């Protein structure tokens with residue numbers, strides 16, 4: 487019963503993409519559109535299969551995932567830490583928040599040239615860029631999460647004489663969890679975005695490089711393969727966060743549509 | 744049942760906000776004996792919640808003397824259990840997690856005490872349920888269990904059953920009496936409900952507003968369990984209503 491319901495839901499969501507794919511396939515095999523610029527989906531699938539089998543995709547994907555994840559861990563981790571601290575202590579808010587908010591308004595793409603000048607095209611500048619991109623969404627949401635904790639529950643913690651540590655671990659952190667998880671989601675997608683930027687900017691490995699390289703040789707099919715890989719990676723991380731939410735926020739009593 | 748548990752002497756509370764003074768509590772004097780059940784009833788805004796918060800140690804900006812078991816009240820503590828009008832359970836914790844609160848359920852002794860409490864408030868079978876999965880009355884019982892687990896000397900209740908339907912309210916009043924008898928905790932209950940006050944208490948404090956002050960203290964010398972429709976109950980009811988109404992001000996609205 488349940489699985490057939492969820493099957494219907496998935497099928498519903500797939501209707502439009504499938505129609506688009508069919509139209510595309512017909513259009514380019516009938517040469518209504520240029521097969522050079524819009525290679526038919528089946529060709530793209532074929533190329534996908536080839537790069538998977540040759541191990542080329544794996545080679546590039548590996549390095550991309552490592553970059554995105556290390557950037558996310560560093561940036562998201564620091565964002566979480568700073569967001570919680572600034573949320574918890576008024577003093578630190580006055581000290582840190584104005585600076586962080588100021589930095590947040592700087593467009594990331596505007597400072598990439600600086601990063602390249604300072605750190606070159608190596609891994610450092612890439613990971614720094616990704617860290618920076620994933621820092622802010624995490625910071626903002628962790629901060630918001632702490633500040634959204636119901637002060638009435640805090641009174642309860644005072645009456646029951648929670649230690650400072652228990653106040654944080656049993657009231658503030660669980661209360662901030664919904665926001666922290668949306669921070670994780672936004673921060674992860676920011677890290678994928680910055681990864682693309684960093685790899686298109688100059689790299690000799692990675693999915694971004696694969697795309698850039700294919701473009702140079704007019705292998706539009708491979709460009710599409712790269713795009714698909716990013717899309718799949720994005721979707722997978724999103725599903726991962728959803729799973730996390732389902733596990734950690736089972737207590738939440740909110741409208742689910 | 745003789746020694747004083749809670750002593751309040753010449754308590755005054757004034758809220759000051761930009762050169763406005765609101766004298767909320769004026770010369771409050773009363774003593775609650777050990778294991779006594781006292782209810783406070785009075786018009787809305789007469790300072791009942793304020794009084795309870797002061798006793799709980801949540802508000803320490805007052806004049807006068809408040810002490811529990813001879814110790815001056817300087818802040819919140821586990822000896823003073825507090826039940827709010829809303830249950831205020833942690834939504835992310837299960838029933839047993841809420842009752843244990845800051846204590847670890849991995850501890851065998853805590854587990855045992857939590858289990859005893861769950862039995863006491865008759866919530867067996869709901870140990871693993873989240874607050875969203877239980878009713879308002881059950882939630883309020885969890886809140887009571889959470890307070891009782893800390894073995895308070897006194898339980899302070901601020902209109903704990905106000906938001907519940909009449910049926911659930913009656914049921915919880917009876918549970919509260921059972922708990923009181925078994926745990927021998929002193930009780931100080933704020934309520935709007937005259938029947939509730941008479942049904943539960945040894946004494947009913949009737950307050951008046953502007954400034955909030957004690958108007959009359961009525962002893963309820965009926966044996967437990969009390970019968971709400973007995974003539975003696977009705978007599979006391981009239982007594983309390985008269986005490987509440989006996990005033991020149993008609994605008995007093997004590998019924999919410």
Ligand SMILES: Nc1ncnc2c1ncn2[C@@H]1O[C@H](COP(=O)(O)OP(=O)(O)OP(=O)(O)O)[C@@H](O)[C@H]1O
Nearest residue numbers: 758765767785786787788789790791792793794999
């Ligand atoms: N934090 C506060 N700051 C300023 N004034 C306050 C504050 N809390 C309460 N008051 C004032 O104190 C008075 C008494 O409030 P309180 O909440 O104690 O009334 P109450 O008797 O509990 O009323 P109710 O029956 O409606 O709950 C009110 O006039 C209110 O405006």
Ligand SMILES: [Mg+2]
Nearest residue numbers: 791792793901
């Ligand atoms: Mg009140």
